Amino acid sequence: MINQAVFAMPQESETPHTEDSYAQWKEMAKDAAEEEDVARAISFAQRYIQESLDLEFARSEAFSDFYDDPQFQQFQNSYLVKGRWGSLVYIYAGLIGLFIVVMFNLQPKQDRVATVLLSILIFIHAFFIIHVGLHSMNYDLYYPHLYSSSTIFSLLYGPLLYFYFKRIKTGYRFKWRDLLHLAPTLVLIGLFIPVFILPADEKLKIMLGVGIYQDRAYGLEISSGKMLSLIIYSFLTARLFFRNKNKITTPEYLPIWKWQRNLVSFQVLFTLVYAIYLILLVTNQLTGPFFHLQLITLSGMVLYVAYMAYTNPKTLLGYQLEASFLKYKNSGLTNSFSNELKDEMIRLLEEEKIFQHNDINLNTISERLGTTRHNASQIINEHFNLSFFELINHYRIKEAKQIFEEDVAGQKNIIEVAYEVGYNNKVTFNKSFKKLNQLTPSQYLKKLRQETP
Known part of the structure; x- marks a missing residue:
């Protein structure tokens, strides 16, 4: 499943595909079942299913006497949907990954390039996990267009994470020559196109071993290429x-x-596990534990990224965030003094409401804090994750909303409130208010009055 590939040359089926032949194998399977010959019943039933694509025949009442037979159960497990808790856990982790990809791209103030790279990486991990989960439950037989759909991403895992780190650590800007890293994936897609354009029945026949293409050809080559990548x-x-x-x-x-260290660790761990898995596969050793360890590693990475996006979304800012810390690396501002300045700044904003002065600027703030302009800027960036003007606007709009809530009757007009909280004109106030609340002041007031009994 992990490395299905396409199939260079069509192959001819040994048995003519006619309704008479379908009926023949079906009746022979039923006759063998009546004679209580499990092996022959299974053999004929397999031939019927391969030609007719009637997967549900595996649960036919004709075989009811064999339902508890281990050999027949194994036959049924090859064709019927089966419930597996482990597979459901994988699918759940994959769905969380798809959800977090959407949330990534809704975050404001982010490094768009870094976010796109990380989103694609998590998407293909999540899609692969879901695909494997569905395959292990035989859903790909009932939805044949899923066939090999995750394999084309096999050679993207490495390049995506590498360029993500290149972006967040150095602010790297892409060049046309970087597209060469996609060349192996483009070749892989080209190989799969003949299969992808087949109708569902033809894909199902491939999975059942009677299609015009061989199932899972070039699997070793793709696996080796993935390991090398x-x-x-x-x-x-x-x-x-x-x-x-x-x-x-x-x-x-x-x-x-x-965050960065753990992402690298997940990638290195997955590479190690996959290499061991492939060696065991080639040498015909037991691969089950390492097959699942791959999925556990990828699921763990997806869930970790989801956790970090929820608890510390600023990690998505990429190089912008790294650069902001580098900017203040040698400032000499100790942690204790930094926290003292932060507390004093909060007091100035919340108790003295210094933001109400329409001529407030960074120099004024630094003077009131008794520190340098550089240190004041550092405090705002590190503790509030905002620029100076964003911080002032935040407090001004917060104060304006409180005034509106206390004055629902509208004794004060909008321009009066704008002046009171520190703005010089109504236009700037309206723009700032709408940016933070998605409503203009008048729309916000109207909503308040509708909600007030």
Whole structure:
């Protein structure tokens, strides 16, 4: 399943595909069942299913006496949907991955390039996990267009994570020559096109071993290419991470560093597990534990990314975030002094409401804090994750909303409120208010009055 591939030359079926032949094998299977010959019944039933594509025949009442027979149960498990808790867990993890991909791209203030790279990586991991889960439950037999749909992404895992790190660690801008990293995947897609354009019945026949193409040809070649790709790009990614291991002591940077370290660790672990799995597969050893360990590793990575996106979404800012920490790396501002300045700034904003002064600027803030303009800017960026003007606007709009809520009757008009919270004109107030609330002040007031009894 992990490495299905396409099929260079069509092959001829040994048996003519006619309704008479379908009926012949079906009747012979039933006759064998009446004679209580399990092996012959299974053999004839398989031939009937392969030609007729009637998968449900495996649960026919004609075989009711064999339902408890281990050999017949194995036959049924080849054609019928089967419930597996482990597969459902994988599918659940994959669905979380698809959900988090959507959430990534709804986040404001992000590095769009880094987000797209990470989104694609999580998408193909999630899709692969779901695909394997459905395959292990035989759903691909009932939805043949799923056939080999995840295999074309096999050579993308490494390049996507590598360029994601290149972006978030160095702010790398893509060049046309970088498209060469997609060349192996494009070749793989080209090989699969003849299969992808087949109708569903033809794909099902391939899976049943009677199609015009051989099932899972070139699987070893694709698996070997995937292993080589993972090894090369895992090395490049790890080297990039350690070469750009910035010595930043700011506590707020620690989660970012751990995020990057853990992503590299997941990739290296997956590469190691996959390499062992492939070696066992080639040498005809037991592969089951390492097959599932692959899925557990990928599921763990998907769930970890989902967790980080929920608990610390600023990790999605990529190089913008890294650069902001580097900017203040040598400022000399100690952690204790930094926290003291943050607390004093909150007091100035929430108690003294310094934002109400329409001439407020960064110099004024730094003077009131008794520190430099550079330190004041650092405090705002590190503790509030905002620029100076964004912080002031945040508090001004928050104050305006409180005034509106206390003055629902409208004794104060909008321009009066704008002046009161520190704006010089109504236009700027309206733009700032709508940006933060998706409503203009008048729309917000109208909504408040409708909700007020």
